[in-house]
Every structure is written in C-alpha cells, then in structure tokens.
Amino acid sequence: MEFTYLQKTPLYNAFSELGKRIFLPDGIFYWAGRAKKEAEIIGTIGSAFGYEKDFVDGGSSDWMPCYLTEISEYFNVSIQDVVPYVSIGGLNETREIWKDWVLKKSQLDEIKEKDLIEKLEKQITTPIITAGVTNGIFQCSSLFLNPGEFIIAPNKRWGNYDNIIKKYIGAKIKSFTFFNEQNIDLESLELAINEVVSVQEKIIIILNFPNNPTGYVPSKEEGKEIVLLLQRQQRKHNKPIVVIVDDAYEPYVYSSDSINRSIFYDLLQLEEDIIPIKLDGVTKELLMYGGRIGFITLGLKSKWVDNDQELELLKKEIENKLEGFTRATISNCNHFYQALTQKLFKEKGIDKILASRTKVKELLRERYEMINAELAKIDDPNISIDPNSGGFFLFLNLNPKKIKANEFGDHLLRKYKVGIIPMEKLDEQINGIRIAYCSIDLSKIPELIKRIKLALNDF
Amino acid sequence: MEFTYLQKTPLYNAFSELGKRIFLPDGIFYWAGRAKKEAEIIGTIGSAFGYEKDFVDGGSSDWMPCYLTEISEYFNVSIQDVVPYVSIGGLNETREIWKDWVLKKSQLDEIKEKDLIEKLEKQITTPIITAGVTNGIFQCSSLFLNPGEFIIAPNKRWGNYDNIIKKYIGAKIKSFTFFNEQNIDLESLELAINEVVSVQEKIIIILNFPNNPTGYVPSKEEGKEIVLLLQRQQRKHNKPIVVIVDDAYEPYVYSSDSINRSIFYDLLQLEEDIIPIKLDGVTKELLMYGGRIGFITLGLKSKWVDNDQELELLKKEIENKLEGFTRATISNCNHFYQALTQKLFKEKGIDKILASRTKVKELLRERYEMINAELAKIDDPNISIDPNSGGFFLFLNLNPKKIKANEFGDHLLRKYKVGIIPMEKLDEQINGIRIAYCSIDLSKIPELIKRIKLALNDF
Numbered sequence: 001m002e003f004t005y006l007q008k009t010p011l012y013n014a015f016s017e018l019g020k021r022i023f024l025p026d027g028i029f030y031w032a033g034r035a036k037k038e039a040e041i042i043g044t045i046g047s048a049f050g051y052e053k054d055f056v057d058g059g060s061s062d063w064m065p066c067y068l069t070e071i072s073e074y075f076n077v078s079i080q081d082v083v084p085y086v087s088i089g090g091l092n093e094t095r096e097i098w099k100d101w102v103l104k105k106s107q108l109d110e111i112k113e114k115d116l117i118e119k120l121e122k123q124i125t126t127p128i129i130t131a132g133v134t135n136g137i138f139q140c141s142s143l144f145l146n147p148g149e150f151i152i153a154p155n156k157r158w159g160n161y162d163n164i165i166k167k168y169i170g171a172k173i174k175s176f177t178f179f180n181e182q183n184i185d186l187e188s189l190e191l192a193i194n195e196v197v198s199v200q201e202k203i204i205i206i207l208n209f210p211n212n213p214t215g216y217v218p219s220k221e222e223g224k225e226i227v228l229l230l231q232r233q234q235r236k237h238n239k240p241i242v243v244i245v246d247d248a249y250e251p252y253v254y255s256s257d258s259i260n261r262s263i264f265y266d267l268l269q270l271e272e273d274i275i276p277i278k279l280d281g282v283t284k285e286l287l288m289y290g291g292r293i294g295f296i297t298l299g300l301k302s303k304w305v306d307n308d309q310e311l312e313l314l315k316k317e318i319e320n321k322l323e324g325f326t327r328a329t330i331s332n333c334n335h336f337y338q339a340l341t342q343k344l345f346k347e348k349g350i351d352k353i354l355a356s357r358t359k360v361k362e363l364l365r366e367r368y369e370m371i372n373a374e375l376a377k378i379d380d381p382n383i384s385i386d387p388n389s390g391g392f393f394l395f396l397n398l399n400p401k402k403i404k405a406n407e408f409g410d411h412l413l414r415k416y417k418v419g420i421i422p423m424e425k426l427d428e429q430i431n432g433i434r435i436a437y438c439s440i441d442l443s444k445i446p447e448l449i450k451r452i453k454l455a456l457n458d459f
Numbered sequence: 460m461e462f463t464y465l466q467k468t469p470l471y472n473a474f475s476e477l478g479k480r481i482f483l484p485d486g487i488f489y490w491a492g493r494a495k496k497e498a499e500i501i502g503t504i505g506s507a508f509g510y511e512k513d514f515v516d517g518g519s520s521d522w523m524p525c526y527l528t529e530i531s532e533y534f535n536v537s538i539q540d541v542v543p544y545v546s547i548g549g550l551n552e553t554r555e556i557w558k559d560w561v562l563k564k565s566q567l568d569e570i571k572e573k574d575l576i577e578k579l580e581k582q583i584t585t586p587i588i589t590a591g592v593t594n595g596i597f598q599c600s601s602l603f604l605n606p607g608e609f610i611i612a613p614n615k616r617w618g619n620y621d622n623i624i625k626k627y628i629g630a631k632i633k634s635f636t637f638f639n640e641q642n643i644d645l646e647s648l649e650l651a652i653n654e655v656v657s658v659q660e661k662i663i664i665i666l667n668f669p670n671n672p673t674g675y676v677p678s679k680e681e682g683k684e685i686v687l688l689l690q691r692q693q694r695k696h697n698k699p700i701v702v703i704v705d706d707a708y709e710p711y712v713y714s715s716d717s718i719n720r721s722i723f724y725d726l727l728q729l730e731e732d733i734i735p736i737k738l739d740g741v742t743k744e745l746l747m748y749g750g751r752i753g754f755i756t757l758g759l760k761s762k763w764v765d766n767d768q769e770l771e772l773l774k775k776e777i778e779n780k781l782e783g784f785t786r787a788t789i790s791n792c793n794h795f796y797q798a799l800t801q802k803l804f805k806e807k808g809i810d811k812i813l814a815s816r817t818k819v820k821e822l823l824r825e826r827y828e829m830i831n832a833e834l835a836k837i838d839d840p841n842i843s844i845d846p847n848s849g850g851f852f853l854f855l856n857l858n859p860k861k862i863k864a865n866e867f868g869d870h871l872l873r874k875y876k877v878g879i880i881p882m883e884k885l886d887e888q889i890n891g892i893r894i895a896y897c898s899i900d901l902s903k904i905p906e907l908i909k910r911i912k913l914a915l916n917d918f
C-alpha cells in the first residue's frame with residue numbers, strides 16, 4: 001500500500017518510526033481474496049476444512065472448518081461463531097455495529113441533528129477491533145511514541161500506562177497535576193504542553209474520563225475549557241495534537257453536572273489539527289471483562305483531503321496500518337466475544353442492553369452517593385477526596401507529612417481487615433488510597449468508612 | 460522483583476533491552492492478593508460486583524460480577540467462565556493442564572521413563588498463556604531481539620515472521636536455505652550461525668516443524684543431525700543459543716519416517732546452553748482458530764542454579780517477565796476459550812479429544828498422500844516439490860527462468876479457476892506456490908492437479 005493520502009496528513013507526521021514502518025502486506029490476503037471470488041478450487045485457506053460427516057459422527061454434508069465435536073455442548077451459538085479465524089481488523093459486522101454505537105454515544109438527536117451526525121460519520125474511521133482496551137492503548141502509544149519521546153498524562157492515572165509507555169516502549173510520561181482543589185488543573189496541563197512542544201514536533205496526550213483511579217469526570221464547564229485550551233495551544237504552536245481518549249468507563253457517569261458524553265466528540269468537531277482517538281471496549285461497557293474486545297476509532301479532519309472519496313481512501317490507509325500492527329502482534333482477536341457482541345446488538349437490541357446495564361449503573365450510583373456522603377462526614381484535615389462523579393473508584397488523599405499511603409494501607413488491612421489499593425508516589429505528589437466501590441455492596445459502605453475513620457485516628 | 464537467579468543465566472544475557480527492562484510490578488497485585496487473604500471488606504477489585512438479584516430479575520443472592528442478562532443464552536458454561544478477567548498469565552488450572560500436555564507430547568513412557576519425565580517436568584516452566592501462537596512469537600522475538608539484531612530462520616517460512624521481526628521490531632532475519640534437494644540444508648544453517656555469531660553475543664533461531672509453507676518435518680535422522688549441529692555450534696562458540704520452536708502444527712505428522720515429537724524435547728535434554736522455547740496453542744492443535752489461546756513454555760538448564768528450590772524461584776522470575784509483557788500489551792487473554800480448553804481436558808479427557816482429532820488428521824493424511832502421489836506423476840523439469848510429511852500445506856517450486864510464481868498464480872486463477880498462494884522472493888531463492896490441501900477435499904485433488912498440469916503446459 002502506498003499511503004498516498006496518509007503521508008500528507010499531520011497524523012502521519014505524528015507517527016513513530018514504527019508507525020511509519022508498519023503495514024499489512026497484500027500477499028496472502030490479495031490472493032486469498034481473489035480466490036474467494038474467482039476460483040472453483042480453493043487452496044489458499046490455512047485452516048482445515050472438510051465435510052462435517054467426514055470428521056463428526058452423524059455430521060452433515062456441509063463443508064465446515066474441522067472442529068472437535070466435544071466442544072459443541074459448551075455454547076449455544078453456531079460452530080461458525082466459535083471456531084474460524086476472524087479477519088485481522090475484526091468481524092466486519094461487529095465493526096459496523098460499533099461505529100453506529102460510537103455515533104449513538106455522541107448523544108446527538110437523530111432527527112434534529114441528522115446533518116451533524118452524517119458529518120461525524122464521515123470523519124470517523126470504522127473501528128478496528130483490538131484485544132481489549134489495553135491493547136488499544138498499547139497500539140496507539142506504539143504508533144505515536146518513539147523511545148525517549150513524551151506523552152502527556154495526568155499524575156493520577158492507571159498504573160498500566162507506565163508499564164506500556166515507560167517500561168515497554170521506553171518513552172516518557174510528562175505528568176501534569178490533575179487537580180487544583182476540586183477542579184482539573186488546566187494550568188498544569190498547559191505547562192506540560194508548553195514543555196513538550198519545546199522538544200518535539202507533536203503533542204500526544206492521553207485522557208481518561210471517568211478516570212481510574214479517581215473517578216473524575218469534567219463538569220460541563222471544565223469540558224469546554226479543556227477543548228478551548230487544546231484549541232488555543234494547537235493554534236499557538238501549530239503542531240498536531242493527538243488526544244488518546246481512553247473511554248473504558250464511558251457510560252458510568254453519575255452526576256448531571258458532568259459532561260454527558262466522551263470528550264472525543266467535541267475534539268472531533270474542531271477544525272484544528274487536534275486528532276482524537278477513541279478507545280473503548282466491551283470490557284466495562286458491556287460488562288465482559290474476560291472478553292478482551294476493544295475498539296480503536298480515529299477522528300479525521302475533512303480538510304486533510306480534497307473530497308469524500310479521498311477521505312475514504314485515507315481511511316483504508318489508516319486501517320491498513322492498524323491491521324499491520326494487529327497482524328504482527330496477535331494476528332487477530334478472538335471470535336466468540338465478537339460474535340456475542342454482534343448478537344447482543346442485533347438480536348437483543350440497544351434498548352434491552354441499556355435497560356440491563358442501567359440496573360448495574362444504578363447500583364453503582366447508589367454506592368457512589370453513599371460513599372461520598374459518608375466520607376464527607378469525616379472531619380480530618382489530613383484527608384481530602386478527589387473530585388469524582390463516575391467510574392468504578394474514588395481516591396482519598398492522605399497528608400504525606402502525617403500518613404504514608406502504604407503504611408496506612410497495611411494498617412487498614414491488618415487491624416481493620418479492609419483491603420484498598422494504596423498509591424504512594426511522592427515525586428508525583430501522590431499519596432492516598434483508591435477505593436473500588438464497584439465491588440463493595442451498599443450495605444457495607446458505612447462499615448467500610450467507619451473502619452477507615454478508626455484507622456485514620458490511629459495515625 | 461529482583462531477578463536474582465535470572466540475571467545469572469545465559470538466558471538473561473540473551474534478552475533484548477526490552478526483555479531486560481520489562482517486569483510485572485507488584486503494586487496492585489500485591490495489595491489485591493493480600494486483601495483476598497486478610498480482608499473482610501475488599502475494595503481492591505476493579506470489576507463491578509453485586510448480588511445477582513440486584514441486577515438480574517429473578518437472580519440469586521450470590522455475589523457475582525455484574526453482567527448483562529442478555530448474554531446468558533449464548534453459552535452453556537457458567538457466567539464465571541465468560542465474564543470475569545482471568546489472571547495475567549492465564550487460568551492457573553489451564554496452565555497446569557497444558558504443562559501436563561506438553562510432558563505427554565514428549566511421547567515418553569509414563570512408567571518406563573518416569574524419571575526422565577520428572578526431570579523434564581522440573582526443567583520446563585509452567586506455560587504462560589498468550590493471545591494465540593502469533594502473540595507467542597511476537598513476545599519471544601521482542602524479548603530477545605533489539606532493533607538491528609539477527610534471528611536465524613529458513614528462507615521458506617511463514618510470512619508473518621517478517622512482519623513481526625523486520626517491520627515491527629526492526630530486527631533482521633538471517634535466512635538459511637531450507638533445502639538441498641530433498642533434505643534440510645544443514646550446511647546453510649551452520650553458515651548462518653557462524654555469520655551471526657561474529658556480530659552478536661547470542662544466537663536466536665526460529666524453527667517450525669511441520670513447516671508453513673512447505674509441510675516439511677525432519678526425518679528421524681535429520682532430527683538428530685539438527686540437534687548435534689546446534690550442540691557442536693554451542694560448544695564451539697560458547698554463546699547461548701535460543702531456539703524458538705514454533706509448534707503450531709505439531710500433531711499433524713503423516714509419515715512414520717519423520718520425527719514423532721517436537722524438536723523441543725531433544726533440545727531440552729542437552730546440557731549445553733541451548734535454550735528451547737516451545738510455542739503451541741489451541742489454534743490448530745484443538746482446531747479452534749478463533750480462540751486466540753497459545754502457550755509459551757521455556758526449557759531451562761538445571762546447571763544454572765544450585766538446587767531445585769532455586770530452579771522454582773528462577774521460574775517465578777521468568778514468569779514475572781512474561782506477565783509484565785502480557786500486562787503491557789493485552790492485559791490478559793480471553794476467558795471463554797481458556798475455560799473451554801480446560802473443560803475439554805477435564806470433562807472429556809485426552810483420549811476423547813485425540814480420537815476426535817484423529818479423524819481430522821486422517822482426512823488430512825489421505826489428502827497429503829493423494830496430492831503427493833498425483834504431483835509425482837507430473838513429469839516436468841521446471842517443477843519440484845519440497846520435502847513434506849506434515850502440516851496443512853505443501854510447496855511446489857517453479858523454475859524462475861521459465862515461470863514466475865505470481866504470473867503462474869494469476870494464470871492458474873484466471874484460466875483454470877484454481878486459487879493457491881504464489882510466493883515469489885527471488886532474492887531468497889523462492890519462486891513457487893503454496894497449496895493448502897487442508898482446505899481441499901480429497902475428491903477434488905485429481906482435478907486440482909490436472910488443472911495445475913494444464914497451466915504448467917501453457918508456460
């Protein structure tokens with residue numbers, strides 16, 4: 001593939017050496033594709049096929065992928081949904097369904113805002129399927145970051161970002177202080193951008209709302225400010241800003257003051273070279289942690305090309321890059337959970353899925369409200385709670401001069417039999433505990449807070 | 460983790476910078492593990508849990524991972540086998556089952572060779588689960604190869620090796636000529652080792668029997684010679700030789716003259732620092748292509764440590780490295796197919812699995828015999844068939860002076876409606892077609908060969 005259109009975009013300039021190098025070669029796929037259309041005898045397919053009756057007692061005369069008959073009783077879908085390879089980028093129908101889902105999650109009105117939806121539909125790529133959201137983060141980080149280069153992330157972030165970016169890729173994280181009191185610290189973000197822009201030709205940022213570990217979701221006002229800040233910075237520096245939007249916890253927002261959709265959509269609508277990449281997945285959204293199915297959706301700018309046709313060609317080129325990445329790391333993603341996702345949407349429908357999920361979300365909302373209310377009652381100058389209105393967690397800061405987080409975690413566990421995750425990274429101004437209320441029943445929250453209070457009193 | 464024992468081994472010296480750098484941090488897993496044992500109230504788990512009745516109409520009072528009730532009808536296993544995360548290295552029980560399976564595949568006699576089995580059991584790591592065999596190849600290549608370094612592979616190899624090693628990692632492949640007439644070209648392999656040894660402190664080799672694309676499996680005699688060659692080379696150069704054994708097609712060997720087990724086992728028994736790494740998976744072995752479950756098993760040397768206890772500690776250190784890799788790229792592998800694999804072994808048993816698979820293998824063997832017999836009847840000085848006795852494919856070489864493979868493939872497809880994969884890499888001395896008889900019924904083979912013959916006559 002030539003990457004005629006991709007090479008002219010700021011996206012390409014932002015790629016790492018690996019991102020520039022990787023692609024999916026035609027070879028086998030070209031010939032297999034042609035054989036499917038043109039051949040009577042096909043000897044291109046690298047999976048064993050046979051007439052079912054020839055390898056299963058009492059099997060049919062259908063030409064099938066050979067499978068072990070013993071597996072059948074463990075699922076209620078067709079063998080064809082479990083045994084064969086899926087294509088490298090994922091099942092086409094699942095990808096199309098997820099694209100519609102991404103558009104639906106924009107919260108736009110399908111009738112009144114039809115034109116805008118159509119515009120966005122053109123601007124986003126058809127999602128490529130990844131092995132979970134982590135794999136999407138890994139893939140995007142690798143596509144953009146050379147060893148030694150910077151990505152900007154809040155100081156309070158999922159610890160696995162550090163594994164991926166620092167340990168695996170050998171790149172660096174420029175942290176910004178996430179909060180100033182009860183608000184996002186935009187000055188610190190701006191400072192980080194200014195520092196990075198002085199040493200490299202691209203800005204790569206990763207944002208995650210609702211955030212792990214804090215549960216922070218921007219207020220509607222903050223959401224606007226973040227977008228304006230990025231817009232201002234892009235205009236000022238005239239370098240591409242790639243925003244990796246880690247939407248793992250997207251639907252779990254409990255306050256109507258918070259933004260009611262991913263920041264992806266507002267960034268997508270900007271004319272500037274601010275390139276949002278949406279990472280989401282079935283993991284939390286459809287509550288299938290063990291499914292390992294995620295999606296990468298890029299937001300493109302129409303101005304990069306001359307017309308809609310070129311935009312489609314550009315999308316094909318990007319798809320080839322991402323498929324080249326998948327091919328070289330995992331070949332393709334598992335079949336069953338992709339098929340399951342498809343069936344949920346096609347056979348059950350969005351309304352049923354949402355009704356089912358709302359029950360879970362309401363459970364979490366009740367816990368969220370109670371745990372915040374209970375914590376607010378603790379009158380202790382050595383603690384503070386980070387702003388939180390979504391996700392699975394909240395974060396309780398401890399005054400590092402009085403209480404070290406690891407010590408506190410140990411004490412809480414030994415004396416009060418309460419398990420939480422302490423986080424102590426003093427050089428990043430982090431000293432506190434992450435409480436996963438997603439896995440604590442409402443009835444236990446008062447007791448949990450009581451014990452935390454007792455432990456605090458011991459210090 | 461300190462890697463006290465690992466750092467003293469030649470294995471560690473063979474690691475890439477990434478391999479030396481990567482590890483799985485304690486943090487979250489340390490606290491979550493302690494909470495499980497010590498806590499009454501657990502707020503460490505990052506998945507949503509609730510009483511089933513609180514999120515499913517008519518649900519039980521069990522404390523369960525929250526799931527969408529709509530998914531249940533698509534499988535006949537427990538929600539617990541589909542929804543939760545598995546641990547990073549894979550389901551422990553599936554890993555233990557696969558370790559037993561690896562030992563069983565050694566073909567050693569469980570009674571007469573009990574001592575040897577016990578010795579091997581000590582020397583191999585408990586398999587780490589990967590997202591398919593490709594992911595195992597990617598992981599191992601990344602663990603050993605820095606950009607610019609060499610791995611040795613036969614010129615006829617799976618094309619995806621090139622994607623992984625050259626395009627992704629930016630390392631190099633030192634090709635050796637696979638065949639000299641109807642035998643493996645050991646001189647060429649020896650030459651490749653000598654060349655690589657002059658520029659780097661480690662030899663990394665990848666071997667794949669039965670081979671894709673040729674179907675080659677060493678004869679028993681050749682198997683011995685390969686092992687002796689590696690032994691001799693290791694003694695001569697005194698540098699570690701890591702042999703990545705790509706056993707994707709392991710069980711599909713159709714000739715009793717060929718080695719009847721993976722070369723992994725003989726390498727494992729050598730005293731020299733020849734470190735075999737076995738990559739296998741459910742993909743072809745259990746005929747679940749879409750499952751994306753593979754395994755990495757390392758063969759260690761007892762002499763690297765002082766006693767069995769240290770050997771176990773060394774294994775833990777290696778496990779941590781591999782888990783660190785998995786965590787940073789895909790977090791963990793899908794649950795359903797790991798559970799399915801476990802159930803097949805535990806509930807159905809090896810005998811039933813093998814009986815079922817034998818039917819498939821016999822289908823393939825019949826095709827293998829017929830296609831070779833039919834091809835042998837073609838009297839054309841411009842073609843030759845590579846030695847083959849296993850796997851899913853065979854390879855027909857074309858005289859590049861008379862017929863170019865891509866042209867031939869195109870002609871065969873257009874005029875005779877036969878689809879195969881042409882491979883034309885003249886700088887690697889490759890010009891021929893791969894025929895995937897794994898997906899062509901026996902009844903169609905005579906017609907296939909007839910058409911190939913006609914196409915040859917056109918040139």
